[in-house]
Amino acid sequence: MANVAKKVSWSGRDPRDDEDDRAGETTPLLNGTGPGAAGGARQGPCQPAHHVSQETELPRPYPNEIPHNEKLLSLKYESLDYDNSENQLFLEEERRINHAAFRTVEIKRWVICAMIGILTGLVACFIDIVVENLAGLKYRVVKDNIDKFTEKGGLSFSLLLWAILNASVVMVGSVIVAFIEPVAAGSGIPQIKCYLNGVKIPHVVRLKTLVIKVCGVILSVVGGLAVGKEGPMIHSGAVIAAGISQGRSTSLKRDFKIFEYFRRDTEKRDFVSAGAAAGVSAAFGAPVGGVLFSLEEGASFWNQFLTWRIFFASMISTFTLNSVLSVYHGNAWDLSSPGLINFGRFDTEKMGYTIQEIPIFIFMGVVGGILGALFNALNYWLTMFRIRYIHRPCLQVIEAMLVAAVTAAVGFVMIYCSRDCQPIQGSSVAYPLQLFCADGEYNSMATAFFNTPEKSVVNLFHDPPGSYNPMTLGMFTLMYFFLACWTYGLTVSAGVFIPSLLIGAAWGRLFGISLSYLTKGSIWADPGKYALMGAAAQLGGIVRMTLSLTVIMMEATGNVTYGFPIMLVLMTAKIVGDYFVEGLYDMHIQLQSVPFLHWEAPVTSHSLTAREVMSTPVTCLRRIERVGTVVDILSDTSSNHNGFPVVESNPNTTQVAGLRGLILRSQLIVLLKHKVFVERANLSLVQRRLKLKDFRDAYPRFPPIQSIHVSQDERECMIDLSEFMNPSPYTVPQEASLPRVFKLFRALGLRHLVVVNNHNEVVGMVTRKDLARYRLGKEGLEELSLAQT
């Protein structure tokens, strides 16, 4: 934008009558005097300067490319706007809608939630059935091969077959993720956390991502990696929700022309919460846990009706999964085993707990916290290594294949070395490997590897005491711990829930056995119960969820009695783990430098005020603005502002007068695209009217300004922003403390918060990055640097 400083005469309140405004002038709003503006003369509170463009002279320089670390905040992420732009168009629409029409909207919301639940449930069924069949096929092939070679003595050939089989399956899974849709990697939970927090992660809720995610997770699990298929369900649910609620798909280029009312960030985010909850619900058969997950991770403003809808979607999801799977498994309409993973029924009569065991549970929580912290720390170093050296897709695929082959080899060696034979009778092992065991016996170590991790977890919970050799369990824990840690962060779609549970269940069971052995049976420790507590402790130590995880575990075990000890274990694990290092998801979010807003401002931040926190100077627009100025501001690539305060100058003084409204970049783009402006000579003409529909059709992918052609004549036209701007943006005075600003921003899910002085003049703007920058470090408040990466 040109910084030419000329005095412009504005004639009072309605510049449309302003006929004496000279045509052809470049009319910046005010003389630029921001830090670094050359030749600025007069200090004004609201200025057309862009601090990002004047990089070198700013107090905080933004390096262009630096190695990732957690002391950075990326500027590349956009925010979602949970605040409706209440402009005249919107108000007119809302006023036109009568009570009955609102009821229709409400019913539509419920219908969408039902559809989200049904589709999420069906996707979960699909994953489950395909994984079961493909994995079964693989195990049969390998088992036949091993059985054939055990006696002949050429077992290294079996190993080779197993490793190649796994590696090639994983290769396919990794290739589609790395080359087609990298955002589908991992569990997707950090991404959904960010989305619900209000950060727009590119491509995260697209249909293509869903397809890659579903195929990827199937291939990862079938490829024998130490992963689960539960985490990705949350991401899948979220994509389904975003797709259905918008009534169209960009990937398919189809617009069904339905649910157009919901085409804005506010509504979409609500539905995505429901989708995430439905995903959790389908994964663990935990509808209440799903609701709490969504709330714990996402909701800033608790709304009763929204929560009910989320709950409804969750319930429908579990119910659908349950119905379909019960039909598939032949015992139609027995709806008692919901969820992809079902921990099986813990019978309370047999397995109560007494008050003396509580210190033991707390101790297990401590162990879980320490092991979880170790897991996270190792994964942190690994991730840093990956960010630095393994950023090319083909390297990522090779790493994934390597991990798959190593996993197979480790499994094979452990089975080979194990001499833990168990009688085959009475056991429910699906693919018993005899190997060097006597006839009628099978290798117990092999069951752990010849099973999807879900089944292994259930076995560890429910197998009768004595089913496992302590040595086997110890070796298994150790190996699986490192494998799972290596696997998380690979370029494959996979979750960390099940591997964590499996590690925990293994050491928990070992702990239970040892306890019973040490106390010579005086404490009769049921190994299954301790396996459950170990699983909770390990998972809690890694992901650090408490409330929702407690409820998920309660629902997955179908047991309310264990609620109290599980809660104790999870809280202890969280406290101990937090002492060392952050939770896994938060760690990865920080490594991505996402401007994530936590629940509260750092406790010691009362000394900061809005004045220190805000970005300044702010690019403002006049209520009636020259088109050329708007185009220049939007085209300025160095500043990528998305909201512009609209002001009006006071005719009597030289000061800029009060704030009148706020307009978004996306709205301006739509206005320019539809040529909503009048010639300067004919300001009294009425400019073209737009409808809300025009804005909704463009949502969410507004074209870039470069794609909009504005001729030189058009540049001199005037655009009246009055009816498109939000006339009542939320504001804070500049003396407000950071916690106060934070509270307002977080509670209302804002994207822009205008800071004004005592005369309601714009002095700055607070956005997400301004707040996310302050963090509570080990030595008190610390400030992150901003980076363009």
Added chain:
Amino acid sequence: MANVAKKVSWSGRDPRDDEDDRAGETTPLLNGTGPGAAGGARQGPCQPAHHVSQETELPRPYPNEIPHNEKLLSLKYESLDYDNSENQLFLEEERRINHAAFRTVEIKRWVICAMIGILTGLVACFIDIVVENLAGLKYRVVKDNIDKFTEKGGLSFSLLLWAILNASVVMVGSVIVAFIEPVAAGSGIPQIKCYLNGVKIPHVVRLKTLVIKVCGVILSVVGGLAVGKEGPMIHSGAVIAAGISQGRSTSLKRDFKIFEYFRRDTEKRDFVSAGAAAGVSAAFGAPVGGVLFSLEEGASFWNQFLTWRIFFASMISTFTLNSVLSVYHGNAWDLSSPGLINFGRFDTEKMGYTIQEIPIFIFMGVVGGILGALFNALNYWLTMFRIRYIHRPCLQVIEAMLVAAVTAAVGFVMIYCSRDCQPIQGSSVAYPLQLFCADGEYNSMATAFFNTPEKSVVNLFHDPPGSYNPMTLGMFTLMYFFLACWTYGLTVSAGVFIPSLLIGAAWGRLFGISLSYLTKGSIWADPGKYALMGAAAQLGGIVRMTLSLTVIMMEATGNVTYGFPIMLVLMTAKIVGDYFVEGLYDMHIQLQSVPFLHWEAPVTSHSLTAREVMSTPVTCLRRIERVGTVVDILSDTSSNHNGFPVVESNPNTTQVAGLRGLILRSQLIVLLKHKVFVERANLSLVQRRLKLKDFRDAYPRFPPIQSIHVSQDERECMIDLSEFMNPSPYTVPQEASLPRVFKLFRALGLRHLVVVNNHNEVVGMVTRKDLARYRLGKEGLEELSLAQT
């Protein structure tokens, strides 16, 4: 306040230098020109007029005494302030506190929550044990008497004994409530809902209330009324929480000098949420349900840490109750039956449900909704009758005794007329009445009346098919329905949860039996399962909770599988019930004309703006104000404002200049009490400094202005409000729509929201009553009138 209009000279920004201000003047802030102000000359945006004081000339007259109806909003309720007054004192304190000290505060919060849980659990134990023993004693006495007279034929004497026994017990319970603490009447749930919503109900969280509540509920249950002891637990938990968190008791006149940091509305309300959750948790053994109840009813801003603490308190509460009761019942440390009422374990293997039953469940939801609406409508008329005619305490006591006697008589007549005999062997009836049955048999109808309602509910759920005669069930449902309806709203402490469940369980079981009979057994309807669904439907139809009630029912049955049908039933009941009449609690809240804020503004209220909603003119104060003016404003009994915008006049113009802050009545009172002012002649002197402690010591019962003596000399002193006012109150522009204002107000739990114009000048104030006034009626938006009652 005197309305003398004189021109006052204000000399610039800091009136402390204002030496030429004439002493002895009555200096109203501005000339009053509000509607009705006599002789007003100049229109200003911020005025010292009080619209309440000018009753007759206002557009909305406030009648002084009118019969209660639901189209009124009472002005007598104060609001709680969830917004911290961030004045200099507060900021200085927060800045002084370092990171470690904040951790101490956090630990204190957890300790308080643990104590809340333990004490709530113990209170629940106390109630349970006392009720069990006293009720047992009563049943034995009456049973012996009946047994004695059955053969002799003088059963009317037994009836008399029974009725007198009940009536006298209820009399005591009613007397203590009616004469000592009327707020302890009922279940307390509406009151706690209001408190969590932000309405201060006098006496609701006092220790005295707790004592009366506990004794009252014991006496009501022992007195054989159709009531439960679960609802009052929620109120009890809330009182315990309020008491512990403040570290003192006004009833006992003890201040333990601990937890002084928490002496403000924000913190107290958080703890009260935890207490309510702990109460639910103790009542139903439903910790998650408790958390959801608190959130559903109270939380406006969802905060993760707060929710964890609430959950912790709930868990501790269940655990305490569980431990103590298990010791009391002799099977120490068996922690598997939490809660005052435990619905017993529904064994899923035996009692699954199939998809074909879902329409039947929905139908039951419809029935529940209709019956619930009928219940509420009857209770509405009854309550109106009570408000009009039975408002004297002695009449209330007599009514309670009458109900007790009638309940006994109805029970007696039904037992007498019943010929439903069941074999005594194999049944677990505590007090079997033989009456006219054969030897070895007992009267089945008698079990329903010779039992606390909790036990009857469990019996209806779990007794094997064939235990009940359909005729018995039908009669019982009918009678109990009317008795429960008559009982709710009596001046006794009692809950409606259990009677509702009992009615529902009775007709649900009847429904199950009929179904099995009609389809000739082709649908094998387990009566227990249908009793559960009926109970859910009836309770849902009456109280209209969905999410939290679903979880409470799931947890109380210890069964996750029934989650989906219970949810369906509750939702159907809510939808059907809402079609006819509001939920019972909401109805009673409305009958009390409480300014209750719902979750969202009425959907069709976009046409209203802050300008139309706000109260105007507003009484403003200057930053440096004359003491006499402050005293006059506070003493003005006709206006009972609690927050005053602080403004500063612009020296150059005649206009009042921008808003500078907001100060509360309570703060002004403390300032006056501590004589924080300087003589007008010595404005340069530093006025006395107060500490936050001074404000906290006065919280929550600030003395009335009348108790503070201000001499004539002192009246002429000046008071500097700068460091005590909140310098950054939340504001909205006057164009903001009602939903937008509502959202800000509700999300942040505000008490005062200042409406400003484009120049940041005060034009009005939005308080709770301004927002609560608009409601969605049958014919669209309706506006309630305000009343002083």
